[in-house]
Amino acid sequence: MSWEFWATVAAIVLSALIGLPIGHAMLASSVFYLLLQGQDMSIAFEQMLTGLYGSYVLLAIPLFIFAADLMNVGSLSDRLLDFCRALVGRFRGGLGHVNVVSSLIFSGMSGSAIADAVGMGRIIINLMTKDGKYPPAYAGAITAASAIIGPIIPPSIPMVLFALVSDTSIGFLFLAGVMPGLILGVLLMATNAWQARVHDYPVEDPVPLRELPRITLRAVPALLMPVILLVGIYGGITTPTEAAALAALYAFLVSTVFYRSVSLRKAYATVRQSAKSTAAVGFLIAGALAFNYVVTIEQVPNVIRDALGGTELSRISFLLMVNAMLLLLGCLLEANAILLVIVPIFLPTAVALGVDPVHFGVIVVVNTMIGLATPPYGLLLFVVTSITRSPIRDTIRYLMPFLGLMIVGLVIITFVPDLVLWLPRLYGYKG
Numbered sequence: 451m452s453w454e455f456w457a458t459v460a461a462i463v464l465s466a467l468i469g470l471p472i473g474h475a476m477l478a479s480s481v482f483y484l485l486l487q488g489q490d491m492s493i494a495f496e497q498m499l500t501g502l503y504g505s506y507v508l509l510a511i512p513l514f515i516f517a518a519d520l521m522n523v524g525s526l527s528d529r530l531l532d533f534c535r536a537l538v539g540r541f542r543g544g545l546g547h548v549n550v551v552s553s554l555i556f557s558g559m560s561g562s563a564i565a566d567a568v569g570m571g572r573i574i575i576n577l578m579t580k581d582g583k584y585p586p587a588y589a590g591a592i593t594a595a596s597a598i599i600g601p602i603i604p605p606s607i608p609m610v611l612f613a614l615v616s617d618t619s620i621g622f623l624f625l626a627g628v629m630p631g632l633i634l635g636v637l638l639m640a641t642n643a644w645q646a647r648v649h650d651y652p653v654e655d656p657v658p659l660r661e662l663p664r665i666t667l668r669a670v671p672a673l674l675m676p677v678i679l680l681v682g683i684y685g686g687i688t689t690p691t692e693a694a695a696l697a698a699l700y701a702f703l704v705s706t707v708f709y710r711s712v713s714l715r716k717a718y719a720t721v722r723q724s725a726k727s728t729a730a731v732g733f734l735i736a737g738a739l740a741f742n743y744v745v746t747i748e749q750v751p752n753v754i755r756d757a758l759g760g761t762e763l764s765r766i767s768f769l770l771m772v773n774a775m776l777l778l779l780g781c782l783l784e785a786n787a788i789l790l791v792i793v794p795i796f797l798p799t800a801v802a803l804g805v806d807p808v809h810f811g812v813i814v815v816v817n818t819m820i821g822l823a824t825p826p827y828g829l830l831l832f833v834v835t836s837i838t839r840s841p842i843r844d845t846i847r848y849l850m851p852f853l854g855l856m857i858v859g860l861v862i863i864t865f866v867p868d869l870v871l872w873l874p875r876l877y878g879y880k881g
Contacts, residue, residue: 455748458483462741472787473730476737483744494740501739502732506691507620510610512728513694517675519724520701523716526672526709530555531573533669538639540656543646545578546592550638553596554603554631555673563822567597567833575837583652587844588645590834594845595638595852597830598819603631605679605694608818611735611789612811615742616797619808620690621683622874622881626812630863630870634816637855645851671704684877731786738790750795765803769864772796773817777857780821781828788818806881808874809867816860823849 458479465475480494502508520526531552538547552574571593578589601608604624613620645651657665679697682688688696705712712720763771779788793814800810823830825846835842863870871881 452748454483454486455744455750457486458741458744471730471733472784473734473737476741476787476791477733480737480740480744493743497743498736498739502736505614507610507614508735510605510620510691510694511607511731512724513691513698514605514607514610515727515731516721516724517694517697517701519720519727520698520705520712520717521672523705523712523720526701526705526711528573529669529709530672531577532665533673535654536657536662536665539654541643542653543642543651544654545574545584546588546642546646546651547639549574549578549589549592550596550599550635550642553599554635555676563597563600563819563830567593567830571597571834572837575834579838585840585844585848586838587840588649588848590838590840590845591848591852592638592642593837594823594828594830594834594849595856596635598823598856599631599634599638601819602627602634602812602816604628604676604683605690605697606815607731608785608789608815609811610690611786612793612814614735615790615794616807616811618811619879622808622877622879623811624683624690625874625877625879626808626870627815628873630812630816630859633862633869634856634859637859638852641851641855645848671708675700675704734784734786735790738787741791742794745791745795752798763803765805766865768799768803769805769813772800773813773860773864776814776817777821777824780818781824784829785818785822788821789814806867806871808879808881809870812870813860813864816863820853820856820860824853 461479461482462472462475465478466472470478477494477498481491484491484493531548534548534552534555535544538544538551541547549571553571575586575589575593578584579586600606604627606624606627609623609627610620612618613623675697678700679693682693682696683690702712702717706714706717776788776792779792797807797810801807822828825831831842831845831849835845838845871879874881
C-alpha cells in the first residue's frame, strides 16, 4: 500500500478527530488521495453518484426510516406497548421485560436501533421511571441494550448496507437475523429478571385476562406490519425494496386513516424529518463509496487476504479476530461506517476461509449493534442519557451485565452457524 493511501487514512482520522462527520471526512480524504496520485478528482464524485443512483437496494433505507418515524409520531407505539404490558408486565421487573419485548416487535417495523430507542424507548423509559419504580440509569441501560435487537431482526437497515457491499441476498440476510435476535432477547430478559430480583424491582399489577382480547385487537393493525413485510418478501410477492415501500404506505394509511392519530401537517413534518435522516445516511454511504474506490485501487482486501493466508489462519481464529476488532471499532466508529468501509476489507478473506457470507453478515451486524451501546462512544448511550438525564457512568454501570450476556450471545451466533442458517435454508438457501 502506497504512502498516499496512508496519508489518506491519516486525513480521515484527523478530520474525524476535529469533528467533521465521517461521511464528509471520507469523501474529502478520497479527493485528497486522487490529488496526491495526480488523478482526476472528479472520479470520487463519479463513484459516489454511480453507487448511489445505480443501487436499487438502497431505496429500502429511506422507506424503512419513514415507516419508523410514522410509528413514533402516531399511536402505533402506544398500542404496541399496551399489548406488551399485557403479555409480560405481570412478572417481576415487568416493565423491563416489556422494554425488551416491545423492541422485538418494533424491530419488525423500523429496522433501526436509534429509531427504537428514540420512539418506543422514550415511552417505556417514562413508564419505568414514573413514581420512582426504577432508577433512570437502569431504565436507560435496558433501553439501550434492547434497542440493539432492532436491526438484527428483519427488517434491518444495517443488513441492507451489508447486502450492498457483499452482493448477498437481503431476503436470506433478513431470515438469518431472526434466531440471533430472539437469542439476544431471551438473554436480555434473563438478565433483567436477575437484576429485578437483586434490586427488588416492583411487580406490575397484572392486566386481567378478560382485557387481553380487547388490547390485542387494538394492536392488531400495528402487529400486522411485520407480517405483511415477511409474507411479501418470502412469499415471492415483493422484493425487499418493494416491501419497504409497502411498509411505509401501510404505516401512513394506518396512522392517518385507520387510527387518525397523524394529521396531514404532522405527516408533512414526518416526511421532512425522514428526509433529514436519509440525507445523513446517504452522505455517509457516498463518502464510503468514494473511499472504497481508493481501497480497491490500493488492493487493500487482497493485501490483507494474502497476509492472513501467509499466517495459516484458521476459520475459527479469523472469526475470533474479526469479532475482537469489530467490538473494538464499535466503541469508536459509527456502525454504518464499519459496514461500508471495514467489512469489504475482510469479506474476501472470510469467503476464502469458507465462512458463509450470510452467516458472516449476521456476525458483523450483531457486532456493530453491540458497539452502539459500548462505552465510551456508543451512540445509544448518548441517546438514552439525553432522555433519562442521568449520569452516563451510572448508565454504563447498569449496562455492563447486559453487554456481558450479549457478548455470550455473539459467541453462540459465531460458532453455531446452523442456528443462524437453518431458517434461510428452510426457504431454499444453499449455503
